[in-house]
Amino acid sequence: MKNEEVEAIIGPQRSSEAKFVIELGNKTQVPILSFSATSPALTPVQSNYFIRTAQSDSSQVKAIANIVETYGWREIVLIYEGTEYGIALVPYLLNAFHAIGTRVPYESCIPSSSDDTEIMSELHKIKKMQESVFLVHMTASMGSRLFLLAESAGMMSEGYAWLVTTGLSTLLDPVDAKVMDSMEGVLGVKPYVPKSVELEGFKSRWKKNFNSENLFGLWAYDTVWAIAMAVERAGIVHSSFLKQNSSNRSVDLAALGISEMGPRLLKSILTLHLMA
Known part of the structure; x- marks a missing residue:
């Protein structure tokens, strides 16, 4: 967020790591998409910029x-x-x-x-x-x-x-x-994924590369595609971070700034979710 000024983040992998990253996403208005942080304690109520692409436990x-x-x-x-x-x-x-x-x-x-x-x-x-x-x-x-x-x-x-x-x-x-x-x-118990031609194609490619099946791999794949489609539909080519003024130089969070395109990208991602 500070050096690369990323527009979205996929992760974190574990629920225990998610709270801190969610807080950063909320402060900087950078969408956080997690395909494996399944704890029901993690909810959009904590941050509008946290999107779970896996099912809650x-x-x-x-x-x-x-x-x-x-x-x-x-x-x-x-x-x-x-x-x-x-x-x-x-x-x-x-x-x-x-x-x-x-x-x-x-x-x-x-x-x-x-x-x-x-x-x-x-x-x-x-x-x-x-x-x-x-x-x-x-x-x-x-x-x-x-x-x-x-x-x-x-x-x-x-x-x-x-x-x-x-x-x-x-x-x-x-x-x-x-x-x-x-x-x-x-x-x-396991989440049910309806059969489709696309799913069978994904499973075949996944097995060829990883020699196993993994539901979280499917969710990760869908998450990457969702961000790519959302960026394309929102017409985002390049954006910058708006820097914040802070008198407390000991806190590095202020140096992160706020994503200029974050709200627009978030809306685009949520629109994809509603269409799914």
Whole structure:
């Protein structure tokens, strides 16, 4: 923003990083488009210049509750990572389970800094409670470790039921075969993408370059195209930043200025969204 005077930013990748960048976008009137910051705590209310091109995690809650209700599970333990990404979804889940009469006897919030010994200790604690149904809401990197340890603790055998949210079922981070084997039998929810010729073409090109499928890759691809189309429709060729006067030279934010074309580009992006 300061040196290149960018007109839009794609990112950040994680919800925990988003608040700071959203604040910068709001101050400079630069649109921030994120295809992977899915925390429901991040909303346009915080900034008109933040646009989520992925689905909010809250959109999956009803589907998860329907699965729990269909299987007739009356109790479920929540296991989530202690980050904004993990914590923000909990109130939505609790409300959804309350609505179907399912109790949450225990919430396990595992700090992202936890080592394997600490995670295993928490799993043993849960195992002693003799609960058998669990919902895991974690990023793939931390969830991968959890399931390997849960298998070692004997909690992936018959008699246990595990559900995971989209952060794990869409596998944002790559996982190896050993992790996949440990997750055998786990139920997960994923956003539905309607089939189309364009989608099949994208999947073919993606596999050729990355040898895998990734929903976040699709959202990233669409995000880049959306910005390119919005810039073209808005007729933006070059614009400058209007510098702000500030008596507080210790604060570098004032040096960023305000994007001259930011409001125009934002309107163009939102128009594309309404047309989609």
